[in-house]
Amino acid sequence: MREEKGPDDWREVNRARWDERVVLHTASDYYDQGTFLRTRDVIRDFEAAEVGDVTGRSLLHLQCHFGQDTLSWAHRGAARVVGLDFSEPAIETARDLAAELGYGPDRAAFVAADVYDAAEAVPDPAYDIVYTGIGAVNWLPDLVGWAETAASLVAPGGFLYLAEFHPLGDVLDEETGSRVAFDYFRRAAWDEETSGSYTDFGAPTVHNRSVEWQHSLGEVVSAVAAAGLRIAFLHEHDMTLFQRFGVLRRGEDGFYRFPEDRPRIPLMYSLKATKPAA
Numbered sequence: 001m002r003e004e005k006g007p008d009d010w011r012e013v014n015r016a017r018w019d020e021r022v023v024l025h026t027a028s029d030y031y032d033q034g035t036f037l038r039t040r041d042v043i044r045d046f047e048a049a050e051v052g053d054v055t056g057r058s059l060l061h062l063q064c065h066f067g068q069d070t071l072s073w074a075h076r077g078a079a080r081v082v083g084l085d086f087s088e089p090a091i092e093t094a095r096d097l098a099a100e101l102g103y104g105p106d107r108a109a110f111v112a113a114d115v116y117d118a119a120e121a122v123p124d125p126a127y128d129i130v131y132t133g134i135g136a137v138n139w140l141p142d143l144v145g146w147a148e149t150a151a152s153l154v155a156p157g158g159f160l161y162l163a164e165f166h167p168l169g170d171v172l173d174e175e176t177g178s179r180v181a182f183d184y185f186r187r188a189a190w191d192e193e194t195s196g197s198y199t200d201f202g203a204p205t206v207h208n209r210s211v212e213w214q215h216s217l218g219e220v221v222s223a224v225a226a227a228g229l230r231i232a233f234l235h236e237h238d239m240t241l242f243q244r245f246g247v248l249r250r251g252e253d254g255f256y257r258f259p260e261d262r263p264r265i266p267l268m269y270s271l272k273a274t275k276p277a278a
């Protein structure tokens with residue numbers, strides 16, 4: 001566990017926040033459940049290309065929220081998907097969504113548990129693919145413990161795949177994204193009160209406290225390597241999924257980028273790390 005692990009109640013505080021936001025998110029344009037029920041797939045193109053063909057493979061999704069990404073992998077051919085999240089309302093919604101799409105629990109199972117308890121909580125000892133990200137690791141105080149848990153759940157010959165928002169984005173000023181305003185090496189938790197959600201900043205909400213952590217790129221890569229996995233790639237991307245800075249422009253592909261006359265920085269990264277075949 002890193003030194004500044006944050007307030008003791010971080011887990012309860014964050015869970016209450018996430019529990020409350022599930023209903024908000026299922027009704028939002030951001031998650032657009034109507035389109036999802038039709039297309040059954042929200043996996044971003046870069047993720048699909050980097051993860052490769054999932055046909056016939058087993059996949060564990062850590063911090064799955066209400067299961068859109070998890071179920072998308074099933075739609076893409078994964079033989080069995082398991083989603084884990086510590087929010088009971090999220091998991092109940094994911095189970096309902098799986099049933100609505102016609103997936104039984106053998107094909108798509110959802111488990112309510114903390115990510116640090118995943119090894120004891122999930123139904124199988126290991127998975128061909130352990131998938132996570134898109135706003136996941138910032139909720140975790142201890143990346144070494146997270147990486148050990150994730151790596152233990154990768155089957156021999158399988159891999160961990162993580163797609164995340166780049167930590168460089170955490171240090172730049174919100175409006176222009178051009179000035180270093182925050183400490184890249186910050187270890188202390190961000191313990192804050194913000195109402196609403198990324199799907200609707202004005203939404204009236206009650207559980208508004210959040211406890212989050214910044215994790216540098218070096219911290220992530222070193223934790224995964226120390227857990228015994230071999231880093232296959234670390235890709236940095238010039239785009240992100242939302243209006244992270246006021247100056248970003250939404251492209252035709254739906255991703256947000258700096259205008260062409262601005263020097264770029266990476267806004268997301270993705271990492272694949274493999275476990276040797278037995």
Ligand SMILES: C[S@@+](CC[C@H](N)C(=O)[O-])C[C@H]1O[C@@H](n2cnc3c(N)ncnc32)[C@H](O)[C@@H]1O
Pocket residue numbers: 014018063064065066067068069084085086087090113114115116133134135136139140
């Ligand atoms: C932004 S979502 C990421 C999921 C997915 N990318 C999405 O957008 O649907 C973060 C998820 O992490 C979950 N979470 C946060 N801390 C957790 C923990 N300690 N254990 C398990 N789940 C956790 C939250 O409940 C939430 O569903």
